[in-house]
Amino acid sequence: MGVDVGIIMGSQSDWPTMREAALILDELGISYETRIVSAHRTPDRLWTYGREAAGRLKVIIAGAGGAAHLPGMMASKTRVPVIGVPVQTKALSGVDSLYSILQMPKGFPVATMAIGSAGAANAGLMAAGILAIGDETLAARLDAWREALSASIPEEPQE
Numbered sequence: 001m002g003v004d005v006g007i008i009m010g011s012q013s014d015w016p017t018m019r020e021a022a023l024i025l026d027e028l029g030i031s032y033e034t035r036i037v038s039a040h041r042t043p044d045r046l047w048t049y050g051r052e053a054a055g056r057l058k059v060i061i062a063g064a065g066g067a068a069h070l071p072g073m074m075a076s077k078t079r080v081p082v083i084g085v086p087v088q089t090k091a092l093s094g095v096d097s098l099y100s101i102l103q104m105p106k107g108f109p110v111a112t113m114a115i116g117s118a119g120a121a122n123a124g125l126m127a128a129g130i131l132a133i134g135d136e137t138l139a140a141r142l143d144a145w146r147e148a149l150s151a152s153i154p155e156e157p158q159e
Ligand code: RP5
Pocket: 009, 010, 011, 012, 013, 014, 038, 063, 064, 065, 066, 067, 087
């Protein structure tokens, strides 16, 4: 059976970050698959995944760190919308990942999130928002999720 979202990442070491996207999709009942697809270490896997994405997936969430070429290369290979997650790095704190993903040339966009786990969670929510355009039931679940988050914020700071 097909899934709506492909969560791909450059390395096993990206999974603790990218799991945050998966958790959001779980909460909202969105189907997904997870794959390690490295632009540098498994370029043929990237090419095959990109070639087969259209018609199989509706959204791709792609996370990578450092010289983070995976989201951009995937956007070059498929018209399926790519949401990029810059993974935080030790050497440059993820600014390297952010710039690598964000600065795409005209013609091949990547919807770039914040660095790290907040960005990964937001990637899940962005995917949900895209899918909700054509799915009223999901739209209602996403609205409820957002309302619950707002309701959980206290009006005054606690001791
Ligand atoms: C990138 O290099 C990956 O996306 C990862 O964030 C980073 C480091 O990978 P490992 O050396 O931990 O496998 O390709």
